[in-house]
Amino acid sequence: RQVHNNCRNGFYAGTEIRRAEVPVEKVSWEVDFPEYQPTEYESEVLRNRPWSDPKITGVDSPMKFNEVDGEVNRKSHEGEYEVVNGLPRNPHGRTGIAGRGRLGRYGPNHAADPIVTRWQRDEQGKQVFDKTTLMPILEFVAIQRKDNGEWAIPGGMVDPGETVNLTLKREFLEEAMNSDTGLSENQRELVEKFFEKGETIYEGYVDDPRNTDNAWMETTAVNYHDERGHTVGNMKLSAGSDAGKVRWMPLSQELALYASHASFLEKVASKLQAHW
Numbered sequence: 546r547q548v549h550n551n552c553r554n555g556f557y558a559g560t561e562i563r564r565a566e567v568p569v570e571k572v573s574w575e576v577d578f579p580e581y582q583p584t585e586y587e588s589e590v591l592r593n594r595p596w597s598d599p600k601i602t603g604v605d606s607p608m609k610f611n612e613v614d615g616e617v618n619r620k621s622h623e624g625e626y627e628v629v630n631g632l633p634r635n636p637h638g639r640t641g642i643a644g645r646g647r648l649g650r651y652g653p654n655h656a657a658d659p660i661v662t663r664w665q666r667d668e669q670g671k672q673v674f675d676k677t678t679l680m681p682i683l684e685f686v687a688i689q690r691k692d693n694g695e696w697a698i699p700g701g702m703v704d705p706g707e708t709v710n711l712t713l714k715r716e717f718l719e720e721a722m723n724s725d726t727g728l729s730e731n732q733r734e735l736v737e738k739f740f741e742k743g744e745t746i747y748e749g750y751v752d753d754p755r756n757t758d759n760a761w762m763e764t765t766a767v768n769y770h771d772e773r774g775h776t777v778g779n780m781k782l783s784a785g786s787d788a789g790k791v792r793w794m795p796l797s798q799e800l801a802l803y804a805s806h807a808s809f810l811e812k813v814a815s816k817l818q819a820h821w
């Protein structure tokens with residue numbers, strides 16, 4: 546298992562709350578760490594929100610962990626997770642923060658990441674190749690997150706009762722097409738069709754800066770590729786919702802993106818035999 550770094554040491558995402566120090570060799574719950582005293586933190590924003598669980602106060606809670614619990618999927622892509630003293634335990638190990646931090650759900654918080662790609666083209670419409678690897682350059686739709694200014698895939702949380710396929714399309718429309726304001730009827734149909742055919746790139750844990758010992762992000766990342774660049778690859782992008790900016794961004798090793806998003810793009814590059 547990949548050791549998480551974005552949710553270990555330093556400050557908790559967007560706060561001045563310090564995570565308890567967790568050295569790399571003490572990340573695993575299997576390693577004894579008697580001095581470990583994680584900082585407790587649950588953000589005020591979680592209070593009485595429909596997307597948030599009620600606070601767990603004892604060993605009995607109404608949540609059914611490791612199950613599909615009504616409209617909320619509490620199963621992990623990573624297999625069964627432990628529940629200790631009524632609280633789910635991060636399957637990737639210690640984070641230095643106990644409680645949910647800013648995440649609404651105890652245990653897995655499911656998200657979806659639509660990776661929309663096209664080939665980079667010159668003014669004549671010809672594909673552009675990297676000068677050293679001689680591989681064609683692929684571009685994906687990137688957004689700049691309003692919460693921390695980092696560039697990312699336009700992903701978002703799976704709403705209760707929502708299918709992951711719907712989340713993928715909805716988040717793309719909200720964050721990268723400003724909820725399709727400005728799209729013609731014809732373009733709207735093209736988008737609908739485009740999102741019918743995707744390839745799942747990754748399903749599992751995300752090394753997200755909001756993760757804690759008891760709450761963590763998981764995602765389904767799906768690639769939608771516009772081979773000829775005639776449909777979504779040719780449409781006007783417009784940032785909306787939790788995205789401040791949106792643009793087509795070339796894939797390469799140099800990409801510095803939010804959470805573990807760059808690792809998903811590396812997989813896309815390899816699948817489409819693009820420059821990385």
Ligand code: RP5
Nearest residue numbers: 656700701702751753762764
């Ligand atoms: C990441 O957080 C996921 O990969 C997804 O991109 C994102 C979902 O959270 P919000 O964008 O809704 O904050 O872990």
Ligand code: MG
Nearest residue numbers: 700701786787
């Ligand atoms: Mg969103």
Ligand code: MG
Nearest residue numbers: 699700701787
């Ligand atoms: Mg988002």
